[in-house]
Structures are given as structure tokens and as C-alpha cells.
Amino acid sequence: MDDNASNGFRRRHHHNRRRRSRQSSAAADHRRAGFGPADEGDDSGGEAEEGSAEVWENFNDSFRQVQSVLDRNRVLIQQVNENHQSKIPDNLVKNVALIQEINGNISKVVSLYSDLSTNFSSVFHQRNENENGAVVAKKGSGKGKNTEA
Numbered sequence: 001m002d003d004n005a006s007n008g009f010r011r012r013h014h015h016n017r018r019r020r021s022r023q024s025s026a027a028a029d030h031r032r033a034g035f036g037p038a039d040e041g042d043d044s045g046g047e048a049e050e051g052s053a054e055v056w057e058n059f060n061d062s063f064r065q066v067q068s069v070l071d072r073n074r075v076l077i078q079q080v081n082e083n084h085q086s087k088i089p090d091n092l093v094k095n096v097a098l099i100q101e102i103n104g105n106i107s108k109v110v111s112l113y114s115d116l117s118t119n120f121s122s123v124f125h126q127r128n129e130n131e132n133g134a135v136v137a138k139k140g141s142g143k144g145k146n147t148e149a
Contacts, residue, residue, distance in 0.1 A: 055123050059116065066112050069105045076102050 080098050083091035 055119075058119065062112055062116050062119075066109055069108050069112070073102050073105045076105075 076098050080095050080102070083095050083098070
């Protein structure tokens with residue numbers, strides 16, 4: 001029985017280490033894409049900082065929209081609950097429209113999160129391509145100098 005408990009602990013411990021590793025890897029990817037705090041040694045210039053500010057502003061706007069829709073759904077759900085508890089036929093009929101609005105709002109949230117995911121992925125890949133292109137260009141210019149000399 002001790003062996004089973006010990007093995008369970010090892011599995012959980014290994015799982016937690018793996019999760020932390022994925023989280024730190026994701027955080028590093030996030031910073032590399034320009035979404036995290038600027039590194040002190042970063043010499044990417046003002047253009048990258050402006051791009052990061054614009055990206056953050058777009059994300060913040062999207063999250064505000066999501067929060068607004070979720071807040072509206074909270075109010076609608078409360079109203080549906082009150083109508084249901086009242087058992088008044090007219091209120092129960094009103095619930096149909098309220099629930100339809102809730103469903104529509106859920107679709108809006110899904111769409112907003114889908115757009116967020118697409119935008120994040122696009123910016124991330126674009127920044128990686130820009131960084132990789134700059135590295136290749138630097139290496140390429142070094143080779144040209146060596147062949148001329």
C-alpha cells in the first residue's frame with residue numbers, strides 16, 4: 001500500500017513539474033512574441049515597443065468586450081432564475097427570449113475568443129519570422145564579407 005501511495009505521489013509530482021515546465025515555456029514564448037514585460041537588454045527599438053503597445057491595446061479591448069458580454073449574461077441568468085421561481089406564466093414565456101439572448105451571447109464570446117486566439121497566433125508567428133529573418137540577414141551579411149576578402 002505504501003508503494004501505491006508513493007507511486008501516486010511521484011506521478012502527481014512529475015505531472016506538476018511538467019505543468020510548470022509548460023507554463024514557463026509558454027511564458028517565454030509570450031515574452032518572445034513581445035507580449036510580456038520588455039527585457040532589460042532588449043535592443044529591438046521603439047517600433048517593437050509601439051507594436052507591443054498596439055497588440056496589448058487590441059487584446060485589452062477584446063477582453064473588455066468579452067467581460068461586457070459575460071456581465072450581461074450574468075444579469076440575464078439572474079432574471080431567468082427570478083422568472084422561473086415566480087412561476088408566473090408571462091414570466092416563464094419571457095424566459096424563452098432571455099435564454100435565446102444568453103445563447104447568442106455565448107456565441108459572441110466564442111467568436112471573440114476565436115479572434116483573440118487567431119490574432120495572438122498571427123502576431124506571435126510574425127514576430128518569430130521577423131526575429132529569424134534578422135538573424136538570417138546578419139549571418140548572410142557576414143558570409144558576403146568573408147567571400148570578398
